[in-house]
Amino acid sequence: MKPYTLHLLRHGAPEVPGLLLGRTDTASTAEGIAACAAQASGLAVETLISSDLTRCHAAATAIGEASGLPVTTDPRWRELDFGDWDGLPGSAIDAEALGRFWSDPDAHPPPGGEAWSALAVRVSAALTDLEPHPTLVVTHGGAIRAALHRLCGFDQRQLWSFDLPYGVLVSLQVWPGAAHLVAIRP
Numbered sequence: 001m002k003p004y005t006l007h008l009l010r011h012g013a014p015e016v017p018g019l020l021l022g023r024t025d026t027a028s029t030a031e032g033i034a035a036c037a038a039q040a041s042g043l044a045v046e047t048l049i050s051s052d053l054t055r056c057h058a059a060a061t062a063i064g065e066a067s068g069l070p071v072t073t074d075p076r077w078r079e080l081d082f083g084d085w086d087g088l089p090g091s092a093i094d095a096e097a098l099g100r101f102w103s104d105p106d107a108h109p110p111p112g113g114e115a116w117s118a119l120a121v122r123v124s125a126a127l128t129d130l131e132p133h134p135t136l137v138v139t140h141g142g143a144i145r146a147a148l149h150r151l152c153g154f155d156q157r158q159l160w161s162f163d164l165p166y167g168v169l170v171s172l173q174v175w176p177g178a179a180h181l182v183a184i185r186p
Helices: 030-040 055-067 094-102 116-128 141-152
Strands: 004-010 047-048 071-073 135-139 169-174 182-184
Touching: 004 030, 030 055, 047 055, 055 071, 055 135, 055 182, 116 141, 135 141, 141 169
Parallel strands: 004 135, 047 071, 047 135
Antiparallel strands: 004 169, 169 182
């Protein structure tokens, strides 16, 4: 099979910064949505997919309107569910518990939340279901890290070394069926 391009775009800055936002459905700022639309401008894609959460879907809708592409919503591209911590600032969470989570998010998931491996499984399933043609997915930082884990083989510690600011675009070349499926595009 021939390779295809996969673009992963993190949603724009949320209206209330500094919170652990997993399943909490909050909007992005107008500037954040515009930044995402600017990142996507000129990308040659045939498919536009979005997490079902507002902070992604609003940017995908703006991109779709500009490009003429319909938006497909897929909840598997959601952020990690932070459970009892969802929607809270880091300062409101026990520092030791939060440190254990950041050190090993699979062994120490947030109380009532999702383990890292569950996020990786659902994002992997979403990746497997992609058609092999140029695609843009508007998603979250955790989902992008899970995709890089699946596609590039990065482990958890390596994934946290990536800076994925709001509105960042990660472009990959995917070879369907390969053990590690991608090369990062310049």
